[in-house]
Amino acid sequence: MEPIPDLLIDRFGRQVNYLRLSVTDRCDFRCVYCMAEDMEFVPKAQVLSLEELYQVGQAFVELGVRKIRLTGGEPLVRNNILSLVQRLGKLPGLDELALTTNGSQLPRMAQPLRDAGVSSLNISIDSLQARKFRRLTRYGNLDQVVDGIDAAGAAGFERLKLNSVIMRGHNDDEVLDLVAFARDRGLDIAFIEEMPLGNIVEHDRELSLCGSDELRTLIGAKHQLQALGDPSGSAGPARYYQLDGGPTRVGFISPHTNNFCHLCNRVRVTVEGRLLLCLGNEHSVDLRTLLRSRDVSMDSLKREIVSAMDIKPERHHFDNPDEPQIVRFMNMTGG
Numbered sequence: 001m002e003p004i005p006d007l008l009i010d011r012f013g014r015q016v017n018y019l020r021l022s023v024t025d026r027c028d029f030r031c032v033y034c035m036a037e038d039m040e041f042v043p044k045a046q047v048l049s050l051e052e053l054y055q056v057g058q059a060f061v062e063l064g065v066r067k068i069r070l071t072g073g074e075p076l077v078r079n080n081i082l083s084l085v086q087r088l089g090k091l092p093g094l095d096e097l098a099l100t101t102n103g104s105q106l107p108r109m110a111q112p113l114r115d116a117g118v119s120s121l122n123i124s125i126d127s128l129q130a131r132k133f134r135r136l137t138r139y140g141n142l143d144q145v146v147d148g149i150d151a152a153g154a155a156g157f158e159r160l161k162l163n164s165v166i167m168r169g170h171n172d173d174e175v176l177d178l179v180a181f182a183r184d185r186g187l188d189i190a191f192i193e194e195m196p197l198g199n200i201v202e203h204d205r206e207l208s209l210c211g212s213d214e215l216r217t218l219i220g221a222k223h224q225l226q227a228l229g230d231p232s233g234s235a236g237p238a239r240y241y242q243l244d245g246g247p248t249r250v251g252f253i254s255p256h257t258n259n260f261c262h263l264c265n266r267v268r269v270t271v272e273g274r275l276l277l278c279l280g281n282e283h284s285v286d287l288r289t290l291l292r293s294r295d296v297s298m299d300s301l302k303r304e305i306v307s308a309m310d311i312k313p314e315r316h317h318f319d320n321p322d323e324p325q326i327v328r329f330m331n332m333t334g335g
Contacts, residue, residue, distance in 0.1 A: 007064040010312040018266035027074040030138035069098040076105035089117020106148025120159035190251035212252035277312035
């Protein structure tokens with residue numbers, strides 16, 4: 001039997017050193033670009049246990065992954081999530097444990113997360129107007145999320161970033177306000193083009209798409225933006241610009257208008273144990289069946305992950321309207 005490699009390299013020569021690990025498909029919000037209002041969630045028997053999630057994280061770290069981001073759904077609604085955070089944070093070789101959240105649970109959990117080993121947070125906020133925020137999230141309370149952002153700022157995380165999905169006719173009038181909100185708190189902010197995942201009925205995605213170039217021009221008319229280069233493995237898929245020479249960076253994630261697939265260094269594992277090799281394709285491997293088999297071992301899990309690199313596609317096709325839409329929602333994909 002061939003030895004297990006120390007690094008994950010796909011057939012295009014890209015090293016995978018970043019895992020996005022979903023801990024739940026459930027969420028206390030129902031954001032209009034992410035989920036249907038009346039969702040059907042994964043039966044609990046099909047959800048990976050915290051121990052299985054830890055085993056997946058351990059296998060990837062032993063294969064050279066240096067960053068794990070916990071996602072959802074909303075990861076902080078998962079029962080006993082701090083126990084998983086504490087265990088993952090102690091994995092030898094893991095440089096960064098991050099988490100993406102809607103911010104609703106941060107008023108009470110920001111400090112415990114930092115103490116447990118999370119070094120950076122991405123916090124979603126798409127509007128600074130309470131009624132609009134409620135309309136976009138269906139259940140969200142803006143004041144609670146802002147309190148969570150401020151609690152995270154006080155907890156001493158190494159990096160905090162806000163994420164905003166901008167949709168024409170919905171919140172495109174708030175771009176400069178969101179930039180000012182981030183700047184006033186010394187935070188980074190990334191603007192994300194809406195991704196065509198799941199069957200959304202509330203709006204026409206093609207009509208509501210706000211491209212990154214348009215937003216960058218809008219911000220650049222009021223602020224000085226200094227380009228900081230292509231996306232990097234540590235910073236994720238955003239192209240960042242320094243804002244007015246200060247500490248705040250403004251990023252743009254552009255799956256439609258400025259494909260960054262040639263730099264891809266990441267894979268996702270859904271809460272069902274499905275290893276997704278690409279955000280915008282259905283190429284995947286079932287890890288749950290292996291995890292629950294009698295003869296599972298760390299070596300067998302790692303070999304399955306290594307083999308999966310052969311089906312990681314070169315790119316997605318979000319920019320091609322003739323390609324079939326991905327039917328899974330973003331909460332099923334993993335944040």
